Amino acid sequence: MKIDSFNALQKILQDNKRMFLLLHKSGSEQSDCALERILVAKESANTPLFTTDVTTVRDIHTRYNITSAPSLLEFSEGKLMNVIRGCQTEDYYSAALTGTGFSMFTAAEGKPAKRVTVYTTPSCTWCNTIKTYFKEKNVNFTEVNVAADPKRAEEMVKKSGQQGVPQTDINGQVIVGFDKNRINELLEIQ
Numbered sequence: 001m002k003i004d005s006f007n008a009l010q011k012i013l014q015d016n017k018r019m020f021l022l023l024h025k026s027g028s029e030q031s032d033c034a035l036e037r038i039l040v041a042k043e044s045a046n047t048p049l050f051t052t053d054v055t056t057v058r059d060i061h062t063r064y065n066i067t068s069a070p071s072l073l074e075f076s077e078g079k080l081m082n083v084i085r086g087c088q089t090e091d092y093y094s095a096a097l098t099g100t101g102f103s104m105f106t107a108a109e110g111k112p113a114k115r116v117t118v119y120t121t122p123s124c125t126w127c128n129t130i131k132t133y134f135k136e137k138n139v140n141f142t143e144v145n146v147a148a149d150p151k152r153a154e155e156m157v158k159k160s161g162q163q164g165v166p167q168t169d170i171n172g173q174v175i176v177g178f179d180k181n182r183i184n185e186l187l188e189i190q
Helices: 006-015 029-042 090-098 125-136 150-160 180-187
Strands: 018-024 049-053 071-076 079-085 114-120 142-145 167-170 173-176
Touching: 006 018, 006 049, 018 029, 029 049, 029 090, 071 090, 079 090, 079 114, 090 142, 114 125, 114 150, 114 180, 125 180, 150 167, 150 173, 167 180, 173 180
Parallel strands: 018 049, 114 142
Antiparallel strands: 018 071, 071 079, 114 167, 167 173
16 A cells, blocks of 8 residues: 555554555665565565655655665554665565564664674585574574575675675674674674
8 A cells, every 4th residue: 555645654653553664766676676575575464564655755754764765664653663774585574574583683672673684605604603693692683695696695795895704784784704792782782
């Protein structure tokens, strides 16, 4: 369902305890990718999902200081709780929409959730170490096997300028290798 103004969004927020809004830009490859994958993921979720094209609706993204499309906004009790930027996998979106699985780090009270993606290969020992560490610390994450997905491997190299794994993207901050101190700092792990 499309939302055509901030006022319409306000009404929908009152009617829904938990909902998602995809801010996308028509004709953008990343936005088209996100919209397609979210619609597939939506088939397995009962959470309301709405869309807004930022090329025609200009009063929503500015209210939430969203500067990039696509961005998937998660609302709970009328408040913005999380923003997922870019085009993610269908599994990632499914986990986000259902509130289960591995897509988001549980946020501290009053702080937005962290988006954690780990780029790995099957033969990487440090990749297994970082995944084990995240599981021990109850950090929900998305794993991307770059050996099996050349496009995601390119994406990883564009973000960091490096090909080595593991690489961890925490809300856009990329860590190459298993830098436990930096990971703990970004995820606010004591």
